[in-house]
Amino acid sequence: xxxxxxxxxxxxxxxxxxxxxxxxxxxxxxxxxxxxxxxxxxxxxxxxxxxxxxxxxxxxxxxxxxxxxxxxxxxxxxxxxxxxxxxxxxxxxxxxxxxxxxxxxxxxxxxxxxxxxxxxxxxxxxxxxxxxxxxxxxxxxxxxxxxxxxxxxxxxxxxxxxxxxxxxxxxxxxxxxxxxxxxxxxxxxxxxxxxxxxxxxxxxxxxxxxxxxxxxxxxxxxxxxxxxxxxxxxxxxxxxxxxxxxxxxxxxxxxxxxxxxxxxxxxxxxxxxxxxxxxxxxxxx
Amino acid sequence: xxxxxxxxxxxxxxxxxxxxxxxxxxxxxxxxxxxxxxxxxxxxxxxxxxxxxxxxxxxxxxxxxxxxxxxxxxxxxxxxxxxxxxxxxxxxxxxxxxxxxxxxxxxxxxxxxxxxxxxxxxxxxxxxxxxxxxxxxxxxxxxxxxxxxxxxxxxxxxxxxxxxxxxxxxxxxxxxxxxxxxxxxxxxxxxxxxxxxxxxxxxxxxxxxxxxxxxxxxxxxxxxxxxxxxxxxxxxxxxxxxxxxxxxxxxxxx
Numbered sequence: 364x365x366x367x368x369x370x371x372x373x374x375x376x377x378x379x380x381x382x383x384x385x386x387x388x389x390x391x392x393x394x395x396x397x398x399x400x401x402x403x404x405x406x407x408x409x410x411x412x413x414x415x416x417x418x419x420x421x422x423x424x425x426x427x428x429x430x431x432x433x434x435x436x437x438x439x440x441x442x443x444x445x446x447x448x449x450x451x452x453x454x455x456x457x458x459x460x461x462x463x464x465x466x467x468x469x470x471x472x473x474x475x476x477x478x479x480x481x482x483x484x485x486x487x488x489x490x491x492x493x494x495x496x497x498x499x500x501x502x503x504x505x506x507x508x509x510x511x512x513x514x515x516x517x518x519x520x521x522x523x524x525x526x527x528x529x530x531x532x533x534x535x536x537x538x539x540x541x542x543x544x545x546x547x548x549x550x551x552x553x554x555x556x557x558x559x560x561x562x563x564x565x566x567x568x569x570x571x572x573x574x575x576x577x578x579x580x581x582x583x584x585x586x587x588x589x590x591x592x593x594x595x596x597x598x599x600x601x602x603x604x605x606x607x608x609x610x611x612x613x614x615x616x617x618x619x620x621x622x623x624x625x626x627x628x629x630x631x632x633x634x635x636x637x638x639x640x641x642x643x644x645x646x647x648x
Numbered sequence: 649x650x651x652x653x654x655x656x657x658x659x660x661x662x663x664x665x666x667x668x669x670x671x672x673x674x675x676x677x678x679x680x681x682x683x684x685x686x687x688x689x690x691x692x693x694x695x696x697x698x699x700x701x702x703x704x705x706x707x708x709x710x711x712x713x714x715x716x717x718x719x720x721x722x723x724x725x726x727x728x729x730x731x732x733x734x735x736x737x738x739x740x741x742x743x744x745x746x747x748x749x750x751x752x753x754x755x756x757x758x759x760x761x762x763x764x765x766x767x768x769x770x771x772x773x774x775x776x777x778x779x780x781x782x783x784x785x786x787x788x789x790x791x792x793x794x795x796x797x798x799x800x801x802x803x804x805x806x807x808x809x810x811x812x813x814x815x816x817x818x819x820x821x822x823x824x825x826x827x828x829x830x831x832x833x834x835x836x837x838x839x840x841x842x843x844x845x846x847x848x849x850x851x852x853x854x855x856x857x858x859x860x861x862x863x864x865x866x867x868x869x870x871x872x873x874x875x876x877x878x879x880x881x882x883x884x885x886x887x888x889x890x891x892x893x894x895x896x897x898x899x900x901x902x
Contacts, residue, residue, distance in 0.1 A: 434782040438785070442863075445864055573831060626878060627891075647893065
């Protein structure tokens with residue numbers, strides 16, 4: 364049997380390939396095969412290729428683009444689609460384990476479909492190290508599939524250290540108390556060359572912009588050190604922290620979920636502790 | 649202008665998720681409920697567009713009788729009326745949810761004319777299927793743009809900004825269109841007391857769709873094993889500062 368894989372550059376697609384090989388001999392379509400990006404045209408090309416090769420499954424990485432194109436393929440072909448899987452067993456039905464709540468919960472499910480459409484949650488399975496699958500040539504797209512296409516690009520607002528690439532993140536939660544309260548967080552972050560992050564409670568209150576939010580509906584981060592100040596650690600927030608190497612939690616409540624799920628904890632008032640850390644670093648420099 | 653927005657009632661999970669005895673659902677006995685965060689921004693956007701352009705806005709949800717709370721919340725933010733696709737609380741998969749919503753949207757359009765815009769969340773907070781809005785758009789034969797952080801009306805088109813690595817991609821599509829949005833699109837207003845009062849008397853139409861057999865069938869839920877972080881105490885209060893700095897030094901970031 365053949366299996367089709369929608370490939371992007373980067374590890375997540377190689378990870379998707381690992382699970383795809385369980386379904387057969389992989390062939391690939393590149394995410395950037397149609398330029399500028401036009402997701403309906405890509406879905407149409409996948410649908411055609413899937414029929415021609417009579418594949419048992421189509422795989423993609425569970426990235427924004429991967430989930431989007433696969434959902435369009437599912438809608439176009441009238442098939443069910445399982446997003447963000449971490450394990451799959453071929454068969455009828457296909458057994459899947461997939462992420463819910465941004466990874467805070469697992470769902471074991473059965474996919475009843477003549478052709479399994481599956482995305483693989485990034486960084487949950489090892490990357491395939493085998494030879495790259497043969498790439499398919501695509502036919503020109505129909506005009507109606509090009510209505511939705513990228514027509515322009517806006518560069519990111521230039522502001523400080525990016526959350527996604529920061530080595531250190533100093534992050535504040537409801538416990539910071541106010542917009543002004545972030546001054547001590549910013550001071551410490553500035554000294555460390557760190558990015559400033561925050562929890563959803565903070566952006567909902569309007570203290571920080573949404574671009575600073577770490578969590579399920581914000582940014583997923585992977586710093587060497589994440590310093591969480593006055594953040595309780597709701598599942599919404601923890602879903603964004605799974606990639607952090609070390610978590611230091613500062614909280615007045617030693618039973619806060621983040622205090623129980625951190626590597627290091629400091630119990631007490633962040634308004635005293637954060638400036639004390641800043642002063643200690645200055646002293647050593 | 650006519651706008652529809654689709655939302656989902658989800659529990660506020662707090663710090664730790666507990667499951668029911670049969671492990672097929674979250675134990676929500678002690679939990680509050682809300683609408684999915686992305687969708688709250690969809691509701692706010694719909695309310696703002698109708699305030700600016702006048703017209704009719706409708707909020708739809710598929711969910712148990714209690715989901716009327718989230719419909720009232722959306723109407724408190726400014727949406728004019730609601731359609732409640734009432735279930736008995738069983739899980740509906742994304743495909744079935746999309747076809748029930750499609751039927752309700754098509755019925756409303758047959759009576760009142762087409763919606764210029766239909767908003768969805770990019771993905772629900774709980775099941776995270778990434779597909780309901782796209783399925784509805786395909787069935788209606790309308791363009792769909794996903795994951796939006798900014799939406800601007802430009803005459804008979806809509807300009808959409810989608811967050812991607814290294815900035816934002818821009819799409820311009822003709823109306824009518826289906827848009828799936830993400831949190832950060834706007835900052836939803838806090839519902840006012842008069843807004844909540846008005847929401848109580850706004851109309852809620854109820855239908856009871858039949859649940860088809862799911863083709864993505866939920867068998868069981870499981871809470872993943874913790875990451876095994878050791879929660880080592882560095883001390884209490886400001887006296888712990890040197891120990892924190894030592895952690896930073898050992899991590900090689902100082």
